[in-house]
Amino acid sequence: MPMIEVNGQQIEVDEDGFLVNTxxxxxxxxxxxxxxxxxxxLTEDHWKVINYLxxxxxxxGIAPMIRKLCKETGFSLKQIYQLFPTGPAKGACKIAGxxxxxxCV
Amino acid sequence: xxxxKTPLLDQLETGPWPSFVKEIKKMAPEKPAAQDLLGQLEVxxxxxKGHWKHGGIVGVMGYGGGVIGRYSDIPEKxxxxxxxxxxxxxxxxGWFYNTKALRTICDLWEKHGSGLTNLHGxxxxxxxxxxxxxxxxxxxxxxSEQGFDLGGSGSDLRTPSCxxxxxxxxxxxxxxxxxxxxxxxxxxxxxxxxxxxxxxxxKISGCPNDCVAAIxxxxxxxxxxWKDDLQIDQEGVREYVKNGLDIEDLVIDRCPTGALSWxxxxxxLEGKECVRCMxxxxxxxxxxxxxxxxxxxxxxGGKATILQSAFLGWVLVPFMEINKDNDYEEIKDxxxxxxxxxxxxxxxxxxVGETICRLGMRNFLRAVELDPIPQMVxxxxxxxxxxxxxxxxx
Numbered sequence: 055m056p057m058i059e060v061n062g063q064q065i066e067v068d069e070d071g072f073l074v075n076t077x078x079x080x081x082x083x084x085x086x087x088x089x090x091x092x093x094x095x096l097t098e099d100h101w102k103v104i105n106y107l108x109x110x111x112x113x114x115g116i117a118p119m120i121r122k123l124c125k126e127t128g129f130s131l132k133q134i135y136q137l138f139p140t141g142p143a144k145g146a147c148k149i150a151g152x153x154x155x156x157x158c159v
Numbered sequence: 160x161x162x163x164k165t166p167l168l169d170q171l172e173t174g175p176w177p178s179f180v181k182e183i184k185k186m187a188p189e190k191p192a193a194q195d196l197l198g199q200l201e202v203x204x205x206x207x208k209g210h211w212k213h214g215g216i217v218g219v220m221g222y223g224g225g226v227i228g229r230y231s232d233i234p235e236k237x238x239x240x241x242x243x244x245x246x247x248x249x250x251x252x253g254w255f256y257n258t259k260a261l262r263t264i265c266d267l268w269e270k271h272g273s274g275l276t277n278l279h280g281x282x283x284x285x286x287x288x289x290x291x292x293x294x295x296x297x298x299x300x301x302x303s304e305q306g307f308d309l310g311g312s313g314s315d316l317r318t319p320s321c322x323x324x325x326x327x328x329x330x331x332x333x334x335x336x337x338x339x340x341x342x343x344x345x346x347x348x349x350x351x352x353x354x355x356x357x358x359x360x361x362k363i364s365g366c367p368n369d370c371v372a373a374i375x376x377x378x379x380x381x382x383x384x385w386k387d388d389l390q391i392d393q394e395g396v397r398e399y400v401k402n403g404l405d406i407e408d409l410v411i412d413r414c415p416t417g418a419l420s421w422x423x424x425x426x427x428l429e430g431k432e433c434v435r436c437m438x439x440x441x442x443x444x445x446x447x448x449x450x451x452x453x454x455x456x457x458x459x460g461g462k463a464t465i466l467q468s469a470f471l472g473w474v475l476v477p478f479m480e481i482n483k484d485n486d487y488e489e490i491k492d493x494x495x496x497x498x499x500x501x502x503x504x505x506x507x508x509x510x511v512g513e514t515i516c517r518l519g520m521r522n523f524l525r526a527v528e529l530d531p532i533p534q535m536v537x538x539x540x541x542x543x544x545x546x547x548x549x550x551x552x553x
Contacts, residue, residue: 135221142223
């Protein structure tokens with residue numbers, strides 16, 4: 055597995071650049087992932103989505119459905135893509151340090 | 160250099176059917192990825208197991224679907240297929256191409272990918288088989304410039320597909336290709352940005368022969384039909400009989416509802432009995448035609464086995480007019496209502512047919528504003544456990 059370096063710490067990611075260990079996530083790591091997903095700077099709106107994803111994941115053990123994400127954060131899917139150009143799964147979930155989405159993608 | 164000896168695959172170059180091994184080998188001298196794909200496949204043949212890793216999430220900017228990520232689990236042996244992603248390219252309606260379009264696809268794919276394709280994926284897309292993460296965005300950009308867009312993947316509207324319809328079939332009850340193209344354009348957002356509980360497929364067949372298997376392989380099947388009686392050219396029928404067609408055995412006796420009779424001179428139709436199965440038309444295409452009041456039946460719920468067993472679509476709307484003039488408003492309205500209800504009520508990875516089964520047709524029908532009618536069922540329920548709406552009980 056490839057390793058990336060964030061603030062001097064070695065972090066293991068998979069081929070798609072997703073965190074292997076959820077506990078290795080940090081705000082600095084989020085910023086690092088954001089760059090990879092075409093985001094220059096994480097704004098307050100980005101953090102709102104990221105924090106919601108993390109809270110939901112730690113409460114329920116899965117990522118929320120897109121409709122839920124939009125309803126709870128108040129962002130439309132269009133706005134989510136404006137914030138995260140690679141989308142909620144590849145973009146937002148990766149930055150939030152959630153496990154890689156699986157299934158028939 | 161990976162091991163290029165492929166004794167097991169070589170056996171598949173023999174025999175009369177066109178060999179996929181030959182196809183891959185044709186590409187191998189130019190493309191190391193094709194070479195390594197053969198190598199890895201040979202290993203899979205030896206060990207009788209797949210050598211692709213689980214999952215893979217890659218894509219292009221602005222889209223959430225369209226690319227299926229894939230990684231080899233023995234990249235050290237086959238470095239050229241370490242990353243071997245698939246790109247789905249939206250096909251033209253009915254798979255009609257000119258050579259210019261195909262040459263464009265070939266040129267771009269030779270430049271950016273393995274050179275291997277699948278014409279076509281079972282949903283209908285042109286499948287570009289095998290490229291690296293780095294090549295995805297440039298590939299997409301160049302295809303875009305040439306007028307090609309990605310198809311669907313993931314929990315979105317998948318690429319709609321249709322039979323050849325009026326382009327070359329006299330049975331077609333409406334312009335399947337135009338409808339397919341129209342819906343694809345109307346629902347670009349739903350196609351490129353997964354937002355639903357699970358996938359949703361639309362397929363369009365011009366008549367009940369259902370040449371794109373819409374009933375079995377789409378959640379929303381639009382299947383051409385007609386409302387009045389089928390058109391009979393008696394002279395044409397007599398011609399078939401004169402030329403030796405055993406009309407009693409091959410047509411009359413095989414009509415599923417006994418709607419047809421033959422008195423030696425004239426074919427008689429009991430219009431109300433006809434279920435529009437197409438058999439008589441299929442046997443005597445020069446004499447029989449679908450009726451003049453054409454439209455489509457809408458079927459809902461078709462899907463493969465996982466999780467609740469395989470479903471064939473069942474009737475939602477027995478007859479709907481297919482209106483090019485109003486931009487297919489009726490179909491789009493119905494789709495919007497279905498998606499709204501399913502997205503609100505569906506569980507993660509629950510196909511619309513399963514959501515309906517879980518929550519009941521009555522809830523679904525109320526949400527999409529349709530009345531229950533006999534055509535929706537094969538037979539009435541066999542048990543008395545009936546729910547009533549509160550307002551129905553006095």
